[in-house]
Amino acid sequence: MRHFTSFLANFLFLLLFVILISVFCHFRIDGQKGLWLLYSISQDLLLYLPLTAALGILWGLVVRDKSEAQLPVPVSVTTLFVILYILVMIASAFLFQELLIPKIYEQASYRDMLQDRKIEVKDKIKDTTGEKFKMSEFDKLPMMEARQNIAFMIGSSLVYFEKMYDGNGAYYIEGFRFIAYNTNQKLDYILTSRRAKWTEGEILTIDPVYTGYTSGNQISQVKTIQGIKKVPVSYSADAAFHLSSDHRVRHASLVRIFMHNDYIYGSNLNLYRIGNIVFNKIAYYIILIVLLVTASAVGMRWRNQRLVGKDFFPLVCFYVVTFLSMVLFCDILYSLANMVYGLVV
C-alpha cells in the first residue's frame, strides 16, 4: 500500500500545482467565473493528466521511502500496485473526458443562454405528457437548450429541423421538413410543418402541409392535414440532437457514440468533425497509456534508489530533469497525433 499512497501523493501534489496555475490563469488573467472557470480548470486537468500521472508513478517508484530499508516490499506487490494505479488513472481520465467535461460544458452554455434571454427557470423542465400534449408546451421553448440546422436521413428520405429543443424527455422542433424518396430514388412526397414534437420514437407533426409528386417531378396534390400526422423514426432523438456535426460542436462523448451507432450508420451524415474529435480522444487515451507504461517501466528498472541526506542535489536534478523530459515526451506525442491527422485530412 505504501507505494500506492506515494504515487497518489505525488500525483495529487502535481495536480494541486496544475489547479493553482490554472485558477491563476483563468480567474485572474482571463476573468472567468462560475461554471466556465470550472470548465477551463477541468480541461487543464485533463490535458495535464498524462503528465502528472506519469510523473507521480515515476517519482513514487524511484525515490526510496525511508521505511523501505526496514520493511522492503516484494516486487510482485509493487507491480500489482503499478497496474492498479494505471487502471485508476485511465478510469479517471475516462470519467473526466466522457462524462464530466461535456456535462459541465452543456450546463455552462445553457446558463449563458438563459442569462442572455433574462429568463429564470424555477423548476427543471421535464416532459411527462408524451403523445397527448398541449400546444402550451411550446411556450417553454425559450427556456430550453437548442440546436440549429439539424439534418439526417432515414432510409432514402431526408429529415430537416430548423431548430431543435431539448425538453428533457421529449424534443421540440421548429421548421420541420420531411422529403421522402421512394426506392427508385424518385421524389415521392414532401411533408412540412412549423412545429413538431419528437417523442417515443415518433415525430408528431402539427398541421403539416403534404405535397405529393408523381414520377418524381410533377406535383400531383397539395393539401394541409389538420391535426397530427405521425412520422416514425428509428433513431433516438438524443443522437440527432448531440451528433449533428455542427462546426460549433466541441465535445462528443464516446459513451454517446457507442450508444447511437445506428444513427452513425443510418443517418448518412458526413460526421467528419465528430470523427476529428473522436480521433483526438482516442489519441489522448493512447498517449496516456504510453506515458504511464513508459514511466512505470523506467521506474521499475531503477526503483528504490538509495537516498542519503547528501544526495539532495541529485534528487532536485532528478525532479527537474524528469519533469522536463516528460513534458517534452508528452508534447511530442500530442504533436505527433496532430501531425498524423493534419497530414491526412
Add this chain to the structure above:
Amino acid sequence: MIYLLSLRKYAAVFLKVFLAFAGALALYFVIFLLYLKFRGNSSILVEALRNYGTMLLYSIPFMVIVSGFLYFSFSSAPDRRFLIIMVPLVALFNTLLLFVFFFVNTDFADLVKPEAMFAYPELKEGYITPIGDYKIWLAPGYSNSVRKGILFYKNGYFLDSVRIQPSEINLTSPETIGNGGPERSWVSFSVPKKDQVVELPNTSVGSALLDIYIHYVKRLKTIFQTTFVTNGLAASILSMLLLAVGFFAIVAGAATWFNEKSIFLMTVCTLVVLSSVMFLAFPQFLSLIELIKFGIKNGFWKVFIPSLFVGGLAALIGLGLIELRQLTMKRGTGSARG
C-alpha cells in the same frame, strides 16, 4: 591501445546521446511538418527533414558536452593519469565534431504557426455533408439527375447545379422548401469549402522550451563564427582544439564528482543539469577570447594566444577538480563523497 579503445567507448556514448537528442528534437520535426502542410508548401517531407537534420547539426555542441559528462562520470576509471591522457583525446574527437557544426552554413527555420488549420471537406454522394452552417445533400448519381441535391440552410433548397471548386462550392436553387411546402424562387449560394481542424491541445511547455533552445543555438552559432572564422583555417582549428582541451578538462573534473551507480537515474539527471549549465557557459568562454582578441594585431596569434591562455586556465581548473577528487577518494572510506 587502451586509449583508443576508450575513445571508441566514448564514440559509443556519443552515439547514444545523439539518438536521445534525435528523439527529443523530433518535436521540432513533427510540429514543423504540420505547419509546412498548412502553410501550403510543396515537398514538405524533404523540407522538414532538411531542417531537422540542420537542427541536429546545430545541437552538436550540446551533444558533445552531455556525452563528455556521461563518459567521464561512468565509463572511465577515476585514475588521474588516465584522465589526463583521455581529456585531450576526447577534446580532439569533439573538435572534429564541432567543426561540422562550424562549417554548416545552412540555416534552419523557426516555428511559425500558420493562422489556422483548415481542412477541405469532401462532398459524398448520398450523404449529408455539414460545412459551417450549411448542410449539403448530394443525390446518389447526382450528375445526371434533375434535382442534384438539397441544401439545408435555415430552409430547404432543391439544387439544380452544383459546382465544386477547390475552395468553395457554387450552388443554384430553383425551388425552396419552406414551412408551407415547396415554392419556386431562384437563389444562389457560394459556400466556403473550409472547415477548421480541431487540434489536440498540447502542454505548450515543450514548444516554449524548443523556442528558447532554437534561439540559443542560433546565437551560439553566430558567436562561434565571429570568434573563429576571421583568422584562417589553421589558426581556428588549433585554437578550437586548445579551447576544447580546457573546456573538457573542466567537464571531466566536474563529472568525476558524480559517479554513483547506486542512484544511477539521479546521477544521470544531475549530469544533464550540469551539462546544460556548461552549455549555457559556452558563450562566456568564447567572449573571453573575443575580448582578448581585440588588442592583438598579428593575424595568426590573434586567436591562438587568447585560446591558449583561456584554455590553459580552464585546463588547470579541470586538473584541480580531478586532483581534489583523488584526494577526497583516498581519505574517504566507503562513501565516495568524502
